[in-house]
Every structure is written in C-alpha cells, then in structure tokens.
Amino acid sequence: MTDYLETEVRSYRFSRSKAVIPGLLFLGLGASLLLGATIGPYPLAPHKVVSLMAARIVGVIDPSPEATVLFNIRLPRVTAAALVGAALAGAGAAYQTIFRNPLVSPDILGVSADAGLGAALGILWSLPLIIIQLMGFVGGLMTVSLVVLVATMVRGRDDVLVMVLTGLALGALAGAGIAAVKVLADPERQLPAITFWLLGSLAGAKTNDVLLAGLPWLVGLSLLVLLRWRIGVMAMGEDEARALGIETKQLRVIVILSSTLITASAVSISGIIGWVGLMVPHMARLLVGARFDRLLPASVMLGAMFLILVDTAARSLASVEVPLGILTALLGAPVFIWLLSWGRPQWA
Amino acid sequence: MGLTHALIEAQGLAIGYHDRPLADGIDLTVNPGEVLVLLGPNGAGKTTLLRTVLGLLPPIAGSITLLGQDLSRLSRSAIARTVAMVPQSLAPPFSFTARDVVLMARTARLGPFASPGPTDERVVEDALARLGIPHLAERAVTELSGGQRQLVLIARALAQQAPALILDEPTASLDWGNRLRLLDVLERLAADGLGMILSTHEPDHATRLATTVMTIDAQGNVWQGSPAEALDLRRLAALYGLDPAQIDRRHQDRNQSISVARVPSSGTYP
Numbered sequence: 001m002t003d004y005l006e007t008e009v010r011s012y013r014f015s016r017s018k019a020v021i022p023g024l025l026f027l028g029l030g031a032s033l034l035l036g037a038t039i040g041p042y043p044l045a046p047h048k049v050v051s052l053m054a055a056r057i058v059g060v061i062d063p064s065p066e067a068t069v070l071f072n073i074r075l076p077r078v079t080a081a082a083l084v085g086a087a088l089a090g091a092g093a094a095y096q097t098i099f100r101n102p103l104v105s106p107d108i109l110g111v112s113a114d115a116g117l118g119a120a121l122g123i124l125w126s127l128p129l130i131i132i133q134l135m136g137f138v139g140g141l142m143t144v145s146l147v148v149l150v151a152t153m154v155r156g157r158d159d160v161l162v163m164v165l166t167g168l169a170l171g172a173l174a175g176a177g178i179a180a181v182k183v184l185a186d187p188e189r190q191l192p193a194i195t196f197w198l199l200g201s202l203a204g205a206k207t208n209d210v211l212l213a214g215l216p217w218l219v220g221l222s223l224l225v226l227l228r229w230r231i232g233v234m235a236m237g238e239d240e241a242r243a244l245g246i247e248t249k250q251l252r253v254i255v256i257l258s259s260t261l262i263t264a265s266a267v268s269i270s271g272i273i274g275w276v277g278l279m280v281p282h283m284a285r286l287l288v289g290a291r292f293d294r295l296l297p298a299s300v301m302l303g304a305m306f307l308i309l310v311d312t313a314a315r316s317l318a319s320v321e322v323p324l325g326i327l328t329a330l331l332g333a334p335v336f337i338w339l340l341s342w343g344r345p346q347w348a
Numbered sequence: 349m350g351l352t353h354a355l356i357e358a359q360g361l362a363i364g365y366h367d368r369p370l371a372d373g374i375d376l377t378v379n380p381g382e383v384l385v386l387l388g389p390n391g392a393g394k395t396t397l398l399r400t401v402l403g404l405l406p407p408i409a410g411s412i413t414l415l416g417q418d419l420s421r422l423s424r425s426a427i428a429r430t431v432a433m434v435p436q437s438l439a440p441p442f443s444f445t446a447r448d449v450v451l452m453a454r455t456a457r458l459g460p461f462a463s464p465g466p467t468d469e470r471v472v473e474d475a476l477a478r479l480g481i482p483h484l485a486e487r488a489v490t491e492l493s494g495g496q497r498q499l500v501l502i503a504r505a506l507a508q509q510a511p512a513l514i515l516d517e518p519t520a521s522l523d524w525g526n527r528l529r530l531l532d533v534l535e536r537l538a539a540d541g542l543g544m545i546l547s548t549h550e551p552d553h554a555t556r557l558a559t560t561v562m563t564i565d566a567q568g569n570v571w572q573g574s575p576a577e578a579l580d581l582r583r584l585a586a587l588y589g590l591d592p593a594q595i596d597r598r599h600q601d602r603n604q605s606i607s608v609a610r611v612p613s614s615g616t617y618p
Contacts, residue, residue: 100441227460229458229464233455235440239404239433239435242402242403243404243432245429289445290440290445
C-alpha cells in the first residue's frame with residue numbers, strides 16, 4: 001500500500017519536472033541570447049536590443065550605430081556561438097549514446113582535430129569556405145571510421161578505453177599534420193589566423209559563414225531529432241537493440257554521418273573548441289535523465305546557452321579577447337577527471 | 349482455419365561460426381505454452397543457438413521459421429514483434445530508469461521517426477504490474493540488484509507483446525530466493541500461453557518448467573527428450589563430464605530444494 005502511494009507521488013513529481021525543465025532551458029537560452037547581445041565594448045540596453053529586433057522584423061531599416069553593432073557584429077556572433085554550442089553538445093550526446101561510452105565526444109574521438117586539419121589546409125591553400133567545410137567533414141568522417149574500426153578489432157578489451165585511446169592517437173596524428181601546416185604557412189598572413197582558429201574563436205564569425213554552415217547543421221541535427229527514440233535504444237548494445245527491432249548497421253551509419261556533419265559545420269565556424277561535447281551532455285543527463293529523446297533537446301539547448309555565456313565572458317573579461325578553447329578547457333578538464341574518478345558508478 | 353504454424357520452428361540447423369561450427373542437425377519446435385529448456389556445459393553453444401534463433405547470428409545451415417515465415421526474410425522489427433529476448437544481464441552505460449528500459453520494448457511497433465505514446469505507456473505500466481515491480485519504475489536500473497534487473501528485463505519482454513520469449517540463463521545472477529520467484533513468474537507466463545526457449549545451468553529448471561529438454565554437450569552432440577529422460581543420472585553425468593556418483597550425492601540435496609520450491613509463494617516480488 002505504501003509502495004503504491006510512493007509510486008503515485010513519484011510519478012506526479014516526475015510529470016511536473018518533465019515539463020518544467022525544458023521550459024527553464026528555453027527561458028535560459030533566451031536570456032543568454034539577450035545577455036550576449038547586450039554585453040560588449042559598445043553596450044546595448046536589453047530593451048534597446050528587443051526594440052531594434054522588433055523594428056527589423058517589421059521591416060524598418062534603422063541606420064543608427066546601435067543597429068549596426070547589433071545586426072552586423074553582436075547577433076552574428078551570438079548566433080554562431082549558439083549554433084556551435086548546440087552542434088558540439090548534440091553530436092557529443094549522440095556519440096556517447098551509440099558508442100555506449102560516456103567518455104567520448106567530437107574532440108575526444110579526434111573528429112574535431114581532423115576537421116581542424118582539413119580547415120587549416122583550407123586556410124593554407126586559401127580555399128573558399130565551402131571547400132574548407134567539406135574537407136573538415138571528410139577528415140572528421142575518416143577519423144570516426146578509423147576509431148570504430150580499431151575498437152572493433154581489439155574487441156574483448158575495455159571498449160570504452162580503446163575508443164578514447166584510439167581517438168587520442170588519431171588526434172595526435174592530426175596535431176602533427178596541423179603543425180606541418182603551420183610550418184608551411186605564411187607567418188604574416190596565414191599563421192596568426194590558423195593559430196587563433198585552432199584555439200577556437202568566434203571573433204571572425206560573419207553572417208555569411210553562419211548561413212553557409214547553417215544548412216549542414218540543420219540537416220544533421222534534424223536527422224538526429226527525427227531518429228531520437230531509436231538512437232536511445234542503441235545504448236542497450238548491439239544484440240539487444242537488434243532484438244528490440246532496430247536495424248543497427250543502418251542507424252549507426254546515419255547517426256555517425258549526421259553527428260560528424262554537424263561537428264564539421266561547427267568547426268568551420270569557430271575552429272576547434274574542446275570539452276563542450278563531453279561536458280554538456282553529462283550536465284543535461286543530470287537534468288533530464290538518460291533517455292535520448294529528452295537528452296538530445298536538453299543537450300542542444302544547454303550547449304547553445306553554455307557557449308553563448310562562455311563566449312560573452314571570453315570577449316568581455318579582459319581587454320584582450322581570450323580564445324574560447326582556453327576557457328572551455330578550464331571548465332571541461334576538471335569535469336572529465338571528475339567523470340573518470342567519481343562518475344563511474346553511475347554508468348559502469 | 350487449417351494449419352496453424354509453430355511459434356518457432358528450426359530444421360537441420362547448424363550453429364556456430366564458419367571457422368568454428370558448434371553443433372548441427374538441430375530440429376526444434378516451440379508452440380504456445382510450451383517451454384524448451386536448453387542444458388549444456390559452458391561454451392557448448394547454448395547462447396549461440398539462442399542468438400541464431402533470434403536472427404542475431406546467421407545459421408551455417410538449415411532453416412528457421414517464426415509463425416511459418418522464413419526468419420532470414422523478416423525485418424528486425426517483424427522478428428521483435430514475434431520473439432522477445434531476455435538477455436543474461438542488464439548493464440546500460442547510463443542510468444536509465446526501469447520505466448525507460450521497459451518502454452524500449454515498444455520500438456518494434458513504432459514508425460521510424462516516432463516516439464512512444466500514451467498507449468505504449470499503458471502497456472509498460474501493465475508489464476511492470478504483472479511482475480509486481482511498479483515501485484521500481486522511476487529507479488535507475490544501474491542502482492537495482494541483479495534480481496530486480498532480471499524482473500525489469502522480463503517486464504520489457506512482456507511489453508514487447510511477442511508470443512514467444514527467449515531467455516538466456518535468466519537465473520544466472522540471482523540469489524536462491526529470487527531464482528524461485530523467477531521460476532514462479534516463468535511458470536505463470538507459460539500457463540498464460542507464451543512459448544519459451546530458456547537456457548540454464550540448473551537441471552532442476554527442466555523438471556519445473558520444461559515441456560521438452562534439449563542438451564548440447566561440449567562435442568556438439570544434440571539430444572532432445574522429455575524432462576524425466578533428461579534428468580537421468582548417467583545422461584547428466586555424460587553431458588557435464590562428471591562421475592555419476594558425484595551427481596548422485598548432489599541430486600539428493602536437489603530433491604530437497606525442489607520440494608521447497610513447490611511451496612506456494614506469497615506472490616510478491618522484490
């Protein structure tokens with residue numbers, strides 16, 4: 001009898017939190033967008049931001065300096081931060097779920113580094129952005145495929161560890177490639193761009209870049225959203241997922257392609273930003289639980305919010321802009337160590 | 349209505365891997381309410397046979413049909429609507445709740461882009477209630493005991509609403525009390541008309557549950573017969589490579605445990 005009551009109380013509490021947490025995330029995302037648009041060397045009051053945007057939506061073109069700052073500098077940058085944060089966190093949640101591995105993310109699997117190598121080559125050869133994106137995607141895809149191949153070959157050992165270590169090795173290889181590109185780069189024009197970009201930055205984010213990266217981002221993320229329920233079942237492992245009715249080979253290919261596509265589109269906007277893809281899904285899991293159909297939207301919103309806030313801090317904390325990758329590493333490395341040591345009982 | 353097909357039927361089945369065949373010439377039939385119990389030493393091929401019947405591993409030779417349809421031509425979701433699997437253990441890498449895990453059973457009845465709805469939620473509630481574990485619904489399965497996880501897995505198999513169940517050593521990780529409770533549950537399910545194939549390391553289960561017993565020994569020899577024939581001392585001794593006298597001693601203990609198992613249980617589960 002008490003068991004029954006307890007169940008009632010619990011499910012009541014759960015049905016409430018199910019609606020409350022996405023609502024809070026949505027509000028938080030809106031608030032951080034507004035905050036990011038407000039803060040900067042030329043401060044804009046929040047109500048000014050809202051009224052300028054309302055005017056623009058109605059179709060009034062305002063030539064004031066405030067409007068120029070908002071629409072040409074602030075908004076592209078905040079949008080880029082949201083896009084990149086959402087992409088890395090969404091890809092991280094998907095990789096973690098289908099590889100059944102809480103320690104993987106786009107950067108740890110080496111996808112970011114290889115997408116970075118592709119992009120660095122693009123800068124070296126002065127290629128157009130769309131080719132840079134394509135090279136990033138192909139580089140990233142080759143890396144995931146290699147990681148999966150190696151992890152399959154050394155099966156029987158600790159899968160989680162093999163995957164992390166293989167990603168590390170391939171990431172190091174990409175690092176060597178990037179170092180070679182740096183040696184070859186023009187030290188006046190190209191080298192500063194490559195270096196700053198490899199540390200991760202949204203300083204160069206322009207409206208056109210965001211629009212160009214937006215399409216692959218939308219395609220990849222839409223596929224993950226559409227397949228969200230089935231992706232979650234993959235966390236049960238190969239045999240169980242198949243016995244539950246999933247064609248695992250097809251699904252795995254689609255999920256890897258989509259996640260790598262959105263990672264590459266993020267890297268083409270911002271360069272390599274580590275740790276977001278690892279850290280944010282774990283934060284989201286604490287909020288909404290392990291179910292992927294809830295985890296994905298929560299990760300995407302939390303990732304966007306997180307990167308807007310970190311980027312706002314990066315450009316306003318000091319008189320010189322701090323590269324984003326440095327800040328995310330400061331936050332992410334301790335989380336990774338915490339996961340390794342204390343987090344294990346939760347997922348092992 | 350003419351001929352009704354068996355739930356699961358296999359003919360001339362050879363199982364294993366091409367470089368390492370384990371057993372061949374296997375014929376089996378499971379009808380509603382029937383329980384086929386698989387006995388055999390470790391590594392003889394019990395799990396391999398179960399995986400083959402589920403279509404998770406292709407057979408080396410022979411054919412398998414589910415409700416008269418060729419297994420190799422069925423989609424994964426069509427198979428999942430006919431046969432549900434209860435794996436040896438449940439160890440997801442993330443802390444899914446028991447309800448989340450059971451809800452996954454509905455996947456085979458959903459469109460490719462769909463998520464479970466209210467009907468699916470109700471089926472899950474029913475399955476949890478049938479196993480007496482609604483109070484575990486919101487608990488993370490990673491925090492449950494082995495016995496509770498096994499009940500969650502069986503609830504998931506029931507929520508799949510498939511007429512046949514395949515269970516791989518369902519009692520392996522359970523303590524003695526939970527073993528008896530689980531056997532009660534399985535007995536009830538068979539009485540409700542589910543067909544089952546169940547592998548086990550405990551010949552007692554044959555006497556309690558089996559309609560038919562199949563043994564696979566380490567050399568790949570397959571034998572099929574009634575539970576009474578299967579529990580013949582010399583047969584068990586040969587199957588497990590033991591001296592009949594060793595079993596004789598143990599068998600007396602086992603008779604006692606069987607009589608304990610026959611005492612009606614209170615009907616509550618952990």
